[in-house]
Amino acid sequence: MAVTAIQLCLAVLLPLRGKALFARNDTMPNILLTTLCNRSCPYCFAGNEMPGPANLISRENLIYIADFLLASGQRHISLLGGEPTLHPECLDFILYLLDRGFNVTVFTNGILGQCDLDEFKRHLAGVSVERLDFVCNLNNPIQTPASAQESEKVHTFLETMGPWTTPGFNIYRLDFSLDFLFDYIGRYGMKRRLRLGIAHPVPGSRTDFIQTGEIREVVSRLYSYRRFFDRFRVSPGLDCGFPICKFSDEELGWLHRFPGNPFFGCGPAIDISPDMSVYHCFPLSKYHRKSLFEFDSMARLREHFRTIRSAIQAEIAGIYDECDGCQRREDGVCSGGGLCRIVGRFVDEAPIRLAEIEDGISGYRISG
Amino acid sequence: MEFPVIVSPDNEDLLEKLTGRRVALRVGRWDRIAAGLEMVRKSGCSLFCIIVESDRPVADIDFGDCPAGVPLALMAPSTGRFRSLARHLDMLRTLNLRVYLPWDSAENLPGLRILSSVGINCCAYSETGLTDWEALADLATYALLERAPHAAIEPFAYIASNYNPSEYLHWGRVMFDDPTCFAHSDEAGRVALSRSELARGCFVARSPREISAWPELPEVRDRKLSWKRFFAENHPCASCPGWKICLGKFSAGLAQNGGCATFFEEMIDLVHRYRAMPAPRREVEIWRP
Ligand code: SF4
Ligand code: SF4
Numbered sequence: 001m002a003v004t005a006i007q008l009c010l011a012v013l014l015p016l017r018g019k020a021l022f023a024r025n026d027t028m029p030n031i032l033l034t035t036l037c038n039r040s041c042p043y044c045f046a047g048n049e050m051p052g053p054a055n056l057i058s059r060e061n062l063i064y065i066a067d068f069l070l071a072s073g074q075r076h077i078s079l080l081g082g083e084p085t086l087h088p089e090c091l092d093f094i095l096y097l098l099d100r101g102f103n104v105t106v107f108t109n110g111i112l113g114q115c116d117l118d119e120f121k122r123h124l125a126g127v128s129v130e131r132l133d134f135v136c137n138l139n140n141p142i143q144t145p146a147s148a149q150e151s152e153k154v155h156t157f158l159e160t161m162g163p164w165t166t167p168g169f170n171i172y173r174l175d176f177s178l179d180f181l182f183d184y185i186g187r188y189g190m191k192r193r194l195r196l197g198i199a200h201p202v203p204g205s206r207t208d209f210i211q212t213g214e215i216r217e218v219v220s221r222l223y224s225y226r227r228f229f230d231r232f233r234v235s236p237g238l239d240c241g242f243p244i245c246k247f248s249d250e251e252l253g254w255l256h257r258f259p260g261n262p263f264f265g266c267g268p269a270i271d272i273s274p275d276m277s278v279y280h281c282f283p284l285s286k287y288h289r290k291s292l293f294e295f296d297s298m299a300r301l302r303e304h305f306r307t308i309r310s311a312i313q314a315e316i317a318g319i320y321d322e323c324d325g326c327q328r329r330e331d332g333v334c335s336g337g338g339l340c341r342i343v344g345r346f347v348d349e350a351p352i353r354l355a356e357i358e359d360g361i362s363g364y365r366i367s368g
Numbered sequence: 369m370e371f372p373v374i375v376s377p378d379n380e381d382l383l384e385k386l387t388g389r390r391v392a393l394r395v396g397r398w399d400r401i402a403a404g405l406e407m408v409r410k411s412g413c414s415l416f417c418i419i420v421e422s423d424r425p426v427a428d429i430d431f432g433d434c435p436a437g438v439p440l441a442l443m444a445p446s447t448g449r450f451r452s453l454a455r456h457l458d459m460l461r462t463l464n465l466r467v468y469l470p471w472d473s474a475e476n477l478p479g480l481r482i483l484s485s486v487g488i489n490c491c492a493y494s495e496t497g498l499t500d501w502e503a504l505a506d507l508a509t510y511a512l513l514e515r516a517p518h519a520a521i522e523p524f525a526y527i528a529s530n531y532n533p534s535e536y537l538h539w540g541r542v543m544f545d546d547p548t549c550f551a552h553s554d555e556a557g558r559v560a561l562s563r564s565e566l567a568r569g570c571f572v573a574r575s576p577r578e579i580s581a582w583p584e585l586p587e588v589r590d591r592k593l594s595w596k597r598f599f600a601e602n603h604p605c606a607s608c609p610g611w612k613i614c615l616g617k618f619s620a621g622l623a624q625n626g627g628c629a630t631f632f633e634e635m636i637d638l639v640h641r642y643r644a645m646p647a648p649r650r651e652v653e654i655w656r657p
Contacts, residue, residue: 059478067516092450123451
């Protein structure tokens with residue numbers, strides 16, 4: 001009997017059974033340098049964090065986080081926002097974290113002022129591309145048009161920082177098109193990995209997203225780009241919330257030909273905001289939000305998020321009815337889709353859940 | 369210490385008169401270090417350390433070569449931008465160097481934390497007497513209890529290793545402010561008991577020759593026993609819970625800002641907690657006054 005790709009995938013992952021692969025133990029915490037942003041994407045995950053007074057992380061808080069992570073044995077850190085480069089000390093913070101021994105990923109939209117960009121190039125030119133990664137969130141210029149000035153800035157960013165940059169793309173409509181990305185990767189000498197996110201609903205916010213019932217369509221359109229990925233030697237990297245059952249064996253087999261295991265999990269991203277609040281990820285930023293000062297290690301923090309996940313999934317196992325009792329979920333190969341979709345359901349329905357859940361979603365209900 | 373270390377400007381004539389003495393040589397710029405070392409060698413003095421008094425932030429100093437191992441104190445107004453500092457760090461970490469920043473400036477408290485966290489030994493000192501005691505307590509907590517590796521921050525590290533409730537603790541020593549150890553000379557050879565008195569022109573000796581009788585100088589003896597005054601005058605400092613470390617050093621600012629008492633009380637607690645840590649952090653050892 002032929003071994004299917006799913007069996008292959010399980011063979012690789014099953015020895016790790018019980019380790020909750022979908023809640024990665026190597027979670028890379030994200031530090032929000034600022035809640036300011038200079039672009040407005042239709043699918044923005046961070047909308048709940050953006051309104052209100054502009055918030056910049058202080059040096060003291062950044063050092064605290066760096067120490068906290070180092071003491072927990074963490075060696076990788078991500079910076080995001082808003083748009084992190086809008087923090088006047090963004091470059092200083094990148095250099096600082098590199099000096100502390102972290103590998104640094106910066107999630108940016110690429111819209112930097114020219115003088116910032118010159119400074120970036122001047123100070124980062126000697127940094128290895130292994131240690132510094134800009135994940136530049138790129139929108140399709142036709143499907144998600146931007147002003148000429150914005151586009152020009154993004155191109156200048158890619159021209160300058162291309163070798164340090166991984167393209168990122170968020171899928172928020174079913175007719176998405178990736179062609180332009182392969183052009184950019186070659187033109188700007190970018191890293192040959194494409195980070196693909198699926199736009200999830202953000203409870204309490206009206207952003208564009210892919211409906212749960214549309215995920216299969218997204219996967220098959222993605223797979224239709226296979227020959228581009230193969231021809232340009234670009235590896236696809238899946239962000240959170242892709243359910244494994246929406247991939248055919250053939251599609252899974254293809255994904256497994258690239259370095260690293262494909263991820264069918266759901267965070268926790270572990271986002272730390274400028275005021276030191278910590279939450280699972282942007283869509284869940286109001287769900288049992290805590291302060292980082294309440295934890296003394298990453299292990300404790302992860303445990304907190306595991307508890308949150310268990311409580312939610314005790315109510316609803318996953319985004320599909322089939323998730324309840326699904327072997328792949330029990331084996332830790334799939335998370336059952338994104339918690340954000342489940343919490344979104346809780347927010348929309350009558351308050352019938354356990355007190356702990358109702359307490360968690362009260363922030364969404366109050367802000368309507 | 370029988371004779372004090374003379375904190376002296378880099379003046380060749382003056383150094384000739386100090387032959388045989390230990391000097392902490394003050395130079396105004398980093399590129400004067402080599403010339404200063406040569407001056408000390410020629411004068412027959414022995415070198416305690418070189419003090420570079422820079423008017424530029426650490427990040428903006430043109431760091432040239434410096435012989436390895438020379439004890440260096442770099443006094444600067446601030447750290448400057450990290451992006452400029454970053455390129456010097458590998459070199460600075462090879463030196464026997466401590467960076468001194470005034471704690472009176474709010475930006476220097478995170479600046480000191482940054483330096484320490486990237487492995488540069490540093491020291492906070494008061495220049496104007498203006499102190500944000502709460503922020504200073506945060507820095508002291510960081511210096512003594514933070515688990516992540518970092519370099520020592522003085523005077524907290526000195527206090528933590530030398531505090532003894534039944535003895536006078538000369539912790540001003542780490543910032544050259546201890547008349548039993550340091551005498552501060554100006555270009556003309558006049559001598560003051562501290563940096564601030566030197567700046568104000570309050571001298572206790574007119575020439576280095578008088579220094580041979582240093583421990584006998586009435587001013588030095590008085591300064592050593594000055595703490596007794598607080599009890600004789602029934603000064604509030606005498607009943608302060610933080611007295612055993614502060615010893616009245618901040619009595620001048622007490623009326624405006626009583627935060628010193630809370631700070632030094634907290635400092636005593638920090639010392640106990642530091643000593644009770646199962647495996648106190650090992651810091652890179654460098655020279656210490
Ligand atoms: S857990 Fe749910 S989403 Fe994941 S494979 Fe099973 S049924 Fe699909
Ligand atoms: S809940 Fe999970 S899938 Fe949804 S955004 Fe957060 S990490 Fe991603």
